[in-house]
Amino acid sequence: MFIKPLLRIVPDGTRIPFMQxxxxxxxxxxxxxxxxxxxxxxxxxxxxxxFSGGVVMQVRTEGPADFNQIRAALAAQHITEQGVQRxxxxxxxxxxxxxxxxxxxxxxxxxQVRAALEKGVPGARIMRTxxxxxxxxxxxxxxxxxxxxxxxxxxxxxxxxxxxxxxxVGAVVTLILDITKAIGFLAITRIEFDLVMVxxxxxxxxxxxxxxxxxxxxVRENLRKxxxxxxxxxxxxxxxxxxxxxxxxxxxxxxxxxPLALFGGESISxxxxxxxxxxxxxxxxxxFIAAPILLFLGEHRLRRDAAVPVVxxxxxxxx
Amino acid sequence: xxxxxxxxxTVILAVCLLGMLLGVPNLFPAPASWMPWRTVHLGxxxxxxxxxLLEVDMKAVIKERLDGLMDGVRQALRGGxxxxxxxxxxxxxxxxxxxxxxxxxxxxxxxxxxPLVSQDSGTGQADMAIDSNPxxxxxxxxxxxxxxxxxSGAVEQSIEIVRRRIDETGVLDPQITRQGESRIVxxxxxxxxxxxxxxxxxxxxxxxxxxxxxxxxxxxxGPPPPGDEFLAMQDRPNEKIAVRKRVDVDGADLTNAQAGxxxxxxxxxxxxxFNSVGARRFADVSRANVNHRFAIVLDDKVxxxxxxxxxxxxxxGQISGSFNAQSANDLAVLLRAGALPAPLTVVEQRSVGPELxxxxxxxxxxxxxxxxxxxxxxxxxxxxxxxxxxxxALVVNLFLMLGIMSLLQATLTLPGMAGILxxxxxxxxxxxxxxxxxxxxxxxxRPPLAALEHGFSRAYxxxxxxxxxxxxxxxxxxxxxxxxxxxxxxxxxxxxxxxLFTAWMLTRLLVSRWYANTRPKLLPV
Numbered sequence: 001m002f003i004k005p006l007l008r009i010v011p012d013g014t015r016i017p018f019m020q021x022x023x024x025x026x027x028x029x030x031x032x033x034x035x036x037x038x039x040x041x042x043x044x045x046x047x048x049x050x051f052s053g054g055v056v057m058q059v060r061t062e063g064p065a066d067f068n069q070i071r072a073a074l075a076a077q078h079i080t081e082q083g084v085q086r087x088x089x090x091x092x093x094x095x096x097x098x099x100x101x102x103x104x105x106x107x108x109x110x111x112q113v114r115a116a117l118e119k120g121v122p123g124a125r126i127m128r129t130x131x132x133x134x135x136x137x138x139x140x141x142x143x144x145x146x147x148x149x150x151x152x153x154x155x156x157x158x159x160x161x162x163x164x165x166x167x168x169v170g171a172v173v174t175l176i177l178d179i180t181k182a183i184g185f186l187a188i189t190r191i192e193f194d195l196v197m198v199x200x201x202x203x204x205x206x207x208x209x210x211x212x213x214x215x216x217x218x219v220r221e222n223l224r225k226x227x228x229x230x231x232x233x234x235x236x237x238x239x240x241x242x243x244x245x246x247x248x249x250x251x252x253x254x255x256x257x258x259p260l261a262l263f264g265g266e267s268i269s270x271x272x273x274x275x276x277x278x279x280x281x282x283x284x285x286x287x288f289i290a291a292p293i294l295l296f297l298g299e300h301r302l303r304r305d306a307a308v309p310v311v312x313x314x315x316x317x318x319x
Numbered sequence: 320x321x322x323x324x325x326x327x328x329t330v331i332l333a334v335c336l337l338g339m340l341l342g343v344p345n346l347f348p349a350p351a352s353w354m355p356w357r358t359v360h361l362g363x364x365x366x367x368x369x370x371x372l373l374e375v376d377m378k379a380v381i382k383e384r385l386d387g388l389m390d391g392v393r394q395a396l397r398g399g400x401x402x403x404x405x406x407x408x409x410x411x412x413x414x415x416x417x418x419x420x421x422x423x424x425x426x427x428x429x430x431x432x433x434p435l436v437s438q439d440s441g442t443g444q445a446d447m448a449i450d451s452n453p454x455x456x457x458x459x460x461x462x463x464x465x466x467x468x469x470x471s472g473a474v475e476q477s478i479e480i481v482r483r484r485i486d487e488t489g490v491l492d493p494q495i496t497r498q499g500e501s502r503i504v505x506x507x508x509x510x511x512x513x514x515x516x517x518x519x520x521x522x523x524x525x526x527x528x529x530x531x532x533x534x535x536x537x538x539x540x541g542p543p544p545p546g547d548e549f550l551a552m553q554d555r556p557n558e559k560i561a562v563r564k565r566v567d568v569d570g571a572d573l574t575n576a577q578a579g580x581x582x583x584x585x586x587x588x589x590x591x592x593f594n595s596v597g598a599r600r601f602a603d604v605s606r607a608n609v610n611h612r613f614a615i616v617l618d619d620k621v622x623x624x625x626x627x628x629x630x631x632x633x634x635x636g637q638i639s640g641s642f643n644a645q646s647a648n649d650l651a652v653l654l655r656a657g658a659l660p661a662p663l664t665v666v667e668q669r670s671v672g673p674e675l676x677x678x679x680x681x682x683x684x685x686x687x688x689x690x691x692x693x694x695x696x697x698x699x700x701x702x703x704x705x706x707x708x709x710x711x712a713l714v715v716n717l718f719l720m721l722g723i724m725s726l727l728q729a730t731l732t733l734p735g736m737a738g739i740l741x742x743x744x745x746x747x748x749x750x751x752x753x754x755x756x757x758x759x760x761x762x763x764x765r766p767p768l769a770a771l772e773h774g775f776s777r778a779y780x781x782x783x784x785x786x787x788x789x790x791x792x793x794x795x796x797x798x799x800x801x802x803x804x805x806x807x808x809x810x811x812x813x814x815x816x817x818x819l820f821t822a823w824m825l826t827r828l829l830v831s832r833w834y835a836n837t838r839p840k841l842l843p844v
Contacts, residue, residue, distance in 0.1 A: 003703050003704045005702050005706070005844070007701055008701070012762065060674070103664050103665065106665075106668075107521075107664075107668070110668065114514065125672065125674070127671070127674060128670060129668060129670040131665070132666075133664075135374075143801070147795045150799075151791065151796075155791060158788055158791060159788070195804045196734050196807075199734060199804045199808070202795070202796050203741060206788060206789030206790075206791075206792035207789065209792070210789050213785040213788060214781055244755050249747075249748040251697060252694050252697055252748070253748075255690065255693035255694055255697055256693065256741060256745075258693070259686040259690045259693070259740070260686045260737055262686075262689075263685045263686045264683065264686045265678065265679055265682035268679075268682070268733055271734065275741070
């Protein structure tokens with residue numbers, strides 16, 4: 001077993017006519033992305049305190065947490081919480097306070113919760129305190145958005161330089177569709193949208209681009225090799241040729257992220273689930289979205305040199 | 320492509336070995352103290368600790384500058400026997416506006432105010448502009464350059480004082496750095512509950528000694544008499560006391576302060592010592608005001624207002640006022656460290672207790688181990704021998720990553736651990752690309768060596784392009800990210816670089832050695 005591969009993901013010579021489903025793929029994708037955009041506005045994202053500002057405290061109690069006791073302790077100190085919820089373990093509780101009017105009020109709130117717990121919930125230990133002021137959260141949001149937009153722009157420019165503009169447009173449109181779906185996923189699952197999620201989305205962006213580049217690279221190569229093959233057939237051929245790689249890499253990245261979602265703990269599992277979702281979306285969009293867009297944009301233009309005499313040898317060498 | 324000179328082989332193996340050596344210190348504690356044992360820094364989210372982002376109140380800095388300037392203006396005009404109707408500070412416009420009683424003396428006034436302007440030692444620019452109107456209005460506008468220089472100085476000074484205050488609390492290697500225009504980052508490793516530190520840095524701690532106006536009665540209501548202000552007592556917030564605005568001795572003239580107990584009463588007090596200037600002033604004031612009350616004011620609250628029994632000439636004094644051990648010690652710390660030039664506000668706090676940090680490390684390590692096994696199993700099953708070459712490269716890659724991060728003294732955070740896992744998953748992508756390519760080339764009927772040659776060389780541009788875009792995305796994340804997310808970007812960018820090396824150099828070397836030794840008729844791909 002250490003010499004020969006035991007299994008293949010898809011057999012060699014697989015010729016799935018993916019481009020036949022190009023309209024279907026685009027329609028499904030456009031539909032999902034539209035739904036995602038709607039979900040983004042209603043009910044909207046569950047903004048974490050990185051972006052909404054406010055105070056979050058993670059508390060560990062002795063034995064299973066008594067939510068009523070904690071709520072009562074907070075109420076006794078006239079603290080208006082926005083939620084006391086279980087966080088992972090049954091002895092772990094997350095207390096959330098909304099955005100306070102001033103930065104100083106945030107700090108007062110932290111001290112008040114601390115005092116209230118000391119008095120009302122014996123044995124409770126504060127494991128984590130995050131307090132983010134309004135000015136900081138606005139800045140973090142701006143920076144996150146900036147990182148996203150600049151990354152997209154840089155990816156576009158890079159692909160444009162290395163390939164043709166049709167490839168760049170195809171990639172960026174697909175990436176935007178990918179990102180909107182990831183945001184829809186966040187809105188449905190109510191996973192908190194915070195800085196780490198921006199990292200997740202950027203990673204999906206990098207991963208998904210990586211995937212597209214591999215397919216595009218093969219298209220570019222085949223364009224030189226089979227000068228007379230219709231673009232539709234050529235794209236199908238390129239996808240099939242790279243299918244083992246596309247699925248192989250998706251599976252390794254998926255397998256690497258899965259334990260993180262299962263055992264990584266409450267604060268990182270959200271990140272991992274979004275990654276898993278992104279891997280599935282990014283892989284399928286390489287095949288069903290990026291490639292059809294290239295087909296539409298490039299049908300005539302990428303074949304500028306089709307007038308050049310056909311090189312029959314290359315096709316002949318194929319079985 | 321498949322030929323490696325002896326030199327090249329040595330270099331590749333040396334880099335791998337060196338990388339692994341650099342990575343090893345992360346697995347064990349240092350066996351001896353003389354050994355260079357550089358490890359990855361654990362982020363505050365993993366080791367436990369607090370991150371505080373402080374904002375220096377720039378408005379207060381400007382206001383203080385304008386207040387000082389107003390004093391200067393008053394004195395200058397008094398010296399020149401020039402009278403004014405109004406004198407106002409307009410902090411929003413960074414200026415002071417005054418109106419003379421006699422417009423005819425405008426030129427005299429401007430001449431009298433001229434000495435208040437100082438030139439920048441470097442650029443020679445004036446720090447303010449004096450404009451006058453024939454109607455007797457004079458405006459002094461601070462130049463933005465001078466103001467931003469002052470603000471910058473205030474931040475630097477605040478950092479120094481915050482450092483002194485934190486050092487007194489015994490926190491082990493705190494990191495205090497400037498961020499941007501007006502912010503200070505304080506990192507406190509191991510401190511999961513920074514309440515005490517926040518209390519210490521939340522106080523300006525500007526101490527003044529001033530006379531009490533015994534003729535005024537705050538309880539009677541009405542505004543305080545000119546030159547006085549009503550201040551609350553520190554321990555009895557409802558009780559106010561009339562204190563002269565004029566500062567007789569400033570806390571900046573203290574050289575030392577220590578908490579102790581009073582031998583007579585046994586209660587906690589703070590003993591202080593003045594420098595020579597402070598001692599002389601303190602002696603003069605106390606001599607002239609025996610049997611009068613003297614207020615000790617800290618941040619606009621009166622700590623105590625004892626009656627002066629006799630002239631205090633030794634430059635030593637004692638503050639008492641219902642302290643306990645903690646509060647007396649804190650006050651001593653604050654006085655020793657000096658006053659902040661402007662108030663500081665905590666605008667962001669992230670604290671993680673060491674217990675939670677340890678939990679996160681455990682969860683991260685389990686995920687890492689399981690993910691590693693998954694990826695290795697996948698490669699072994701789907702790519703056979705070449706998969707195992709890739710797996711070997713993957714192990715080296717992991718060590719190289721750790722080694723480089725240790726060398727850079729980079730910080731490993733929880734998202735950073737996730738980054739390592741993702742890198743593991745993506746690192747084998749290069750190997751998958753190469754293996755698939757070799758397989759294709761062999762299918763086309765090429766003999767083994769040619770298939771290897773073509774496989775590696777054709778996969779190269781794909782590997783480069785696909786990694787370059789991912790690299791770009793994560794560099795952006797590093798530039799715009801903060802805290803733990805930056806740790807993620809660091810691990811991924813380092814991981815992309817090392818995985819390119821191991822996939823491209825190391826696996827190729829392994830395959831070429833294997834081919835040279837076995838000369839197979841068919842490649843097992």
